[in-house]
Amino acid sequence: MPTPLFKPGHSGNPGGRPKLDPETRKLIQSNGELAVKRMNDLLSMDELFNRIDGNGEFVSGKxxxxEQIALLALAQDRAFGRADGVSITHTHSGTVGMSVNPTQRLKDISDRLPERLAQQKVIEAKLDDDE
Structure with a gap:
């Protein structure tokens, strides 16, 4: 059995995160507002995201x-903190499932994912066939 690198109860990084030099910290802080504005601009650009157009047709985003999920998750985390209990599953049968505990917004977003839209069309087609 290998010897542990650190004794129990002792940190491998006792000094914590290294301090940024004041100039770097100032640059990061001065660009924070710009970063928030740019993220807002991206989130406002419908052509970037998969969606259903006015005719009810699926339109693929750029x-x-x-990338869509990463951007939306980052915005969600920044706005409300990291969500608890988000679970995305995919089975080989083509079923996509998602459960979200804290926010309805994430569920609404997940329902617009291409896999979910395709899955919903299949379900609706089966319902129509059964009638």
Whole structure:
């Protein structure tokens, strides 16, 4: 059995995160407002995201599905803190599931994902066939 690097109860980083030099910290802080504005601009650009147009047709966004989720998750985390209990599952049968505990907004976003939209169309088609 290998010897542990640190004794129990002792930190591997006792000094914590290294301090930023004042000039770097000032640059980061001065660009924080610009970063928030740019993220808001991106989130406002419908053409970046998958969506249903006015005719009820699916329109693919310019960002990949992973990029869309990453941007939305980052914005969500910054606005409300990291969400508890978000779970996305995918089975080989093509079923996509998502459960969200704290926010309805994330669920609303997840319902617009291409996989969920395609899954919903299949469900609706099966319902129509059953009638």
């Amino acid at each position: 960002l990949s599905g992973k």
